[in-house]
Structure formats: C-alpha cells, structure tokens
Amino acid sequence: MTDPLQFEVFMRNYQNMVYTTAWRLLGRESDAEDIAQEVFLKAHLHFNELATSPTVGGWLKTVTRNLCLNHLTRYRARWRFFSELESPGLEGRDQGFAGALAARDTHEQELDTADQRQVLEQALQKLPPAQRVPLVLYHFEDLSYEEIAARLKVSLGKVKTDIHRGREALRRKLALHPALLN
C-alpha cells in the first residue's frame, strides 16, 4: 500500500524534472502537464519498487519521453501540417523574436546568467517541432542520431538535417546576444 505522504514527497522531488522534459519535447504547457500527470499515475502503480530504486530518475525520464513521443506520433499529421504551415512565416517570426531581443539588447548590454538561460530556453521553444524534438532528444535526452531516427520513424539523414538546422537557428538567434556566445 502506497503511503500518500511519501508519494507526495516523491512527486515534489521529481515533478519539475518530469514536467520540464515533457514541456521541452511537446512545446505546450497544457500538454506537458497532461503527460506529467500520466507519468506520475504510472509511477504510483509501481511506487513500491520505485521508492527504493536508485534509477528512479531514469525511469521517470524514459516514461516521460516515451509518452511524449507517443503523443507526438498520435498527432503527427497535425504536427506536420502545422509545422509546414508555419515554415514560410518562421523567418518573419524569428525576426520578430530577434527584433524583440535586439530592442532589449539596446537597453541591456550585459545579460546575467539567468537571463542568458531564459533567452536560450525561449530560442529553443521558438524552434518548429520538426527541429526542436530531435534537438531536445539529442542534447537533453542523450539519444544518438540512430536512436532518434528509429524513435521518430524518420530517416537518419532527416534527423541530422533537422538537428543541424535547429542548431543554426539557435546560433542565429543567439548571435544577437554576444554575451551568450562568448
């Protein structure tokens, strides 16, 4: 029988990590919260084993990642449709975002560490899903190109291209903040 207080403490310890993983992959707060809820409901079913497991963090991350990828696969048609729809406007949106950052930069020459992180996080979230998802899987989830291709059911070449484009997009955005690149 699971102790509710113990489970609450467990949740408080891991909820930020689970939520952040889901949010970075899905790019939507409401979806990330739904997935995080699902992850903890699954964790509750196995709580007796998880509570004492040293690999609980890895278990939670894997379950979160799998649920997110299932979610993305389920809505793939819509995801693709909108990502393609957004593509022509993306440059404009980038410029809008860049413009906002540039305007801010004229007021603040120096960014502190927290701001730098916020800029990077925002830049990552502004990437289209087709670039953000493989980039997050590679850099945050430590998956190889091959694993990402297999998981997303796309070619290895596409994964490499998308990650390359994502990095380039980040670099262009961050170029507006020399402090971030130094």
Add this chain to the structure above:
Amino acid sequence: MKPPLQRPEPDWDDELHRRLKELPDRPAPATLLPRVLAALEARARVPWYRRTWWHWPPAAQGLALLLASGLLGGLLWLALHAGELNLASAAGQRIGGWLAPLSPLVSLGEALGRVVGSLTRQLNGWVVGAAALLGSLVYVSGIGVGTACYRLARYRRKL
C-alpha cells in the same frame, strides 16, 4: 537541395550542448500535484472488479484464472466427449428449455432472416451490394462524426 551537413565549427556544437545541459528545470505548475492526487483518489474509489484484471487482488486474479481455465477445459472436454456420452440430444433439450423464454425473439430473428433472404433473392446483386456499401459508409461516417465531436469536446475542455 540538401543542406550542408558538415560542421565547420564543432566548438559551437559542444558549447551549445554544454549550455543546453546547464539549463535549469522549469517549475511544474502548482496545479500538477493536486491534479495527480485527485486522479489517484478517483482511481482508488473504483471497486477492484471494475478495474482491469492486472489490478485485481492476487486472490481474485488466481480465482478468475482458475474459473476461466476450468470453464474452458470443461467446454473443450464436453465438445470432445459429447458424442460418446450421448449427451448431445439431452443437452440440446436442456438448452432448449433454458432458451424457451427467448422464443419470441428467436421467431422474430427467423422472420427477419426470411425477409432479408427473400429480398436478396428478388433484388439484383448490385443493389444489395450498393445498399451494404451505403450502410457501411453511414456507419463509418457515424464513427467519424462521433470521434470529431469527442475530440472537439475534449479540446474545448482543455482550453
């Protein structure tokens, strides 16, 4: 046209990787914990026999498994030995007795079957096929409309 895949500045990739890894976790919304606890409470209120078999108490799981195996084994044995034991006719009579209250329904089914049979004999095969196709299309579109309504309702609830 394929984009260039070569990486002229690998330092940048490493630097980006390092900076991304340093990003702190985002705070989970304050509603997450209450939502999960409420969902757990709701789940705990569901009686065990309404959950999936995997979540039944072990004793109930064992008993259900035993009963299902016994029933299946018994039916299989009866099917194999009914002739030897001359049970077929007796069993038929007994089952007929059990089903007697359902005889009006059986008659109705038979009547419907006769009507459908007579119609299919009189109508052209193409007409029957078209009617079957139309019925299938209506059924499929019903499922489609139902799914769309469900998703719309779910999406609006999320908003």
